[in-house]
Amino acid sequence: MSNHNLKTLSQVLNILVQRGITKEICMNDQKQMILGEDEKTYQPSDLCIIKSYRFEGDSNPDDNAVLYLLEDKEGQLSTILDTYGGESNHTGEEFDNFIREIPVQEKPEWDFD
Template sequence: MENSDEMTTLSQVMAKMSKRGVSREFRMNENGEMKFENSEKNYQPEDLTIIKSYRFEGDSNPDDNAVLYVVKDTGGNMGMIIDSYGADSNYPGEKFDEFLREIPIHESDEFNF
């Protein structure tokens, strides 16, 4: 059993993900298109599945809140979507939030640390 203190920050979870081969990100560009890092494919919510999510809250500043989603595409590619939440989001406007809400969620024990 691993020490739960090892997984308390976003960077610690990202390091653990990287060791498991999940190091690339899905990101929404300024045109509202969701892309996989180093790819030109434009994803729709139904092309992705959220298999795990991790939430982080800043101890001293509510603006330090973030969420990391482990995501799998229909081709089997694994990646992350990272978003700060609260007053400042990584993605301004409602398009990202709407896109995220439409992604199916199928939690997997594979990424329980």
């Protein structure tokens, strides 16, 4: 995906919501990755990254983020947002290790260029 055509994070999130993807996976205080309001607890092997959207802040290099689009074994789609740099929303290596262990199988239908 070329970065010069990349949409903003809010634009991509809006497109995903329009396509029915409204759930987010977040790490809780027990270092578990949870879908939505405690609906499911995931292990990396339960998920597949089908698209990664990278965003770089124009004004501040610390304003960087990756939005991962994921599909679970039941076919449910969700997102994980990873902001990094000075304003990281995740601390510790548990989150990074979890992301690294998720298999990746990019699907071109999720390109929004």
